[in-house]
Amino acid sequence: MTVPDYDVAIVGAGIAAARSPRSSLLMPVSFSLTATSRARVVAQINTLPVLTELARRSVAAYTAIPNGFDNVGCLEVVRGADGKNWIQDRVAVARERKLEHSVLTTKEAQSLAPAFVHDDATGAIYYPNDGTANAKTHYRLGQTYTITTSDDAHTARRVVVATGVWAGQLCPCLASRAVAFAHPYAFANRHAPRTRMAPFARFPDAVMYVRDHGDRIGIGSYNHDPVVVRTAATKVLPTAYTPFQPQFTHTMDDAIRLLPPSTAATFAGRVDAQPAELTMLAAGNVPYGFTGVFTITPDGLPLVGRINLGMYAAIGAGSHAAGSMRVLADLIVADIRGEDAPEADEWLRAALDPCRFHPMADVECESHAVDKYKDIWNKKDQAKVLAAL
Numbered sequence: 001m002t003v004p005d006y007d008v009a010i011v012g013a014g015i016a017a018a019r020s021p022r023s024s025l026l027m028p029v030s031f032s033l034t035a036t037s038r039a040r041v042v043a044q045i046n047t048l049p050v051l052t053e054l055a056r057r058s059v060a061a062y063t064a065i066p067n068g069f070d071n072v073g074c075l076e077v078v079r080g081a082d083g084k085n086w087i088q089d090r091v092a093v094a095r096e097r098k099l100e101h102s103v104l105t106t107k108e109a110q111s112l113a114p115a116f117v118h119d120d121a122t123g124a125i126y127y128p129n130d131g132t133a134n135a136k137t138h139y140r141l142g143q144t145y146t147i148t149t150s151d152d153a154h155t156a157r158r159v160v161v162a163t164g165v166w167a168g169q170l171c172p173c174l175a176s177r178a179v180a181f182a183h184p185y186a187f188a189n190r191h192a193p194r195t196r197m198a199p200f201a202r203f204p205d206a207v208m209y210v211r212d213h214g215d216r217i218g219i220g221s222y223n224h225d226p227v228v229v230r231t232a233a234t235k236v237l238p239t240a241y242t243p244f245q246p247q248f249t250h251t252m253d254d255a256i257r258l259l260p261p262s263t264a265a266t267f268a269g270r271v272d273a274q275p276a277e278l279t280m281l282a283a284g285n286v287p288y289g290f291t292g293v294f295t296i297t298p299d300g301l302p303l304v305g306r307i308n309l310g311m312y313a314a315i316g317a318g319s320h321a322a323g324s325m326r327v328l329a330d331l332i333v334a335d336i337r338g339e340d341a342p343e344a345d346e347w348l349r350a351a352l353d354p355c356r357f358h359p360m361a362d363v364e365c366e367s368h369a370v371d372k373y374k375d376i377w378n379k380k381d382q383a384k385v386l387a388a389l
């Protein structure tokens with residue numbers, strides 16, 4: 001009998017693969033290594049308890065790695081008369097989830113993030129324990145083996161598919177479960193390094209967010225009709241950072257207008273990235289917009305677990321990667337040993353099970369995923385959570 005080269009091979013090199021303990025990396029022919037994962041914002045408040053738990057575990061894991069986590073905090077900034085209700089509801093959810101938080105006046109929020117909070121804000125809530133996870137750091141620490149298959153073939157007893165938006169390419173059964181969406185994002189021109197990074201800020205009413213990348217500000221918006229990217233289209237994408245789509249111009253302009261005028265001005269003359277310009281723009285000092293592509297599942301939770309005997313998925317975990325990958329690693333180790341996986345995490349394994357949508361029709365899966373994109377911060381579930389308090 002031939003002995004496989006590896007016990008476990010991980011296909012992909014994003015934040016999910018990087019957070020797999022002692023991972024091997026399998027890179028099939030014709031694929032270059034271009035992870036979508038950069039520093040990711042990690043917000044622990046979520047009306048879906050599974051995501052709060054994964055975020056909590058992820059923050060603990062990232063924090064244990066030198067330079068793995070920037071504890072910049074998260075601000076949710078509200079505007080208009082309804083803003084007070086949002087804050088009241090979030091305080092209730094944060095208390096129930098035992099998440100540290102404080103309610104701020106607009107002035108206090110401005111002192112934390114002067115570049116993000118406009119005078120027309122009516123208040124904010126601040127979560128001091130949130131921050132950004134540095135995926136590259138995790139990659140270095142997580143990687144133990146490298147296997148390229150451009151001129152060789154390797155065998156593994158178990159395979160983890162961690163290929164982000166390309167999930168459906170290797171595993172067609174995941175295509176309708178991991179729906180890829182186009183998402184507008186823009187970078188301002190560069191600013192001088194600051195002594196303290198600003199918290200990232202979310203604007204629930206406008207469904208947009210803004211953050212400090214260290215030397216430039218980035219802004220993204222969900223305030224548009226969702227645009228699904230089909231598997232056939234993702235197949236030809238060399239990276240999940242793609243040219244700016246003109247249909248997002250108004251969305252991006254509207255989002256930038258919500259920032260204080262001096263910050264909005266740093267996006268002036270924004271270039272809509274065209275094919276072949278992205279690398280040059282990313283290295284330069286010109287403000288530019290691009291379209292990111294990432295996956296969302298029908299219930300907004302990642303696909304993490306066993307697909308088949310010896311085949312596992314780790315898709316859509318994003319900033320929850322560390323928490324999710326621990327759950328997966330425990331499952332794989334248990335499978336290798338022929339034991340049961342830890343009972344205490346059974347609820348998480350069930351919630352993340354990549355096969356949980358079976359036998360939901362593809363079209364229904366996509367429609368639920370579209371709803372999740374529109375309600376990215378799970379506001380609809382907030383009413384249920386509050387009712388249960």
Ligand SMILES: Cc1cc2nc3c(=O)[nH]c(=O)nc-3n(C[C@H](O)[C@H](O)[C@H](O)COP(=O)(O)OP(=O)(O)OC[C@H]3O[C@@H](n4cnc5c(N)ncnc54)[C@H](O)[C@@H]3O)c2cc1C
Nearest residue numbers: 012013014015016034035036037041163164166292318319
């Ligand atoms: C602009 C933007 C901002 C975002 N901000 C956030 C955020 O703040 N917080 C958050 O949680 N999420 C965010 N996301 C989503 C986040 O990027 C993804 O959820 C995350 O990158 C997914 O990680 P991953 O490891 O699953 O996939 P990826 O990072 O996409 O990695 C997949 C890897 O698999 C490789 N690959 C694909 N096919 C193959 C193959 N056949 N063989 C070998 N390798 C292959 C790819 O080259 C890639 O390296 C953002 C996305 C975008 C575009």
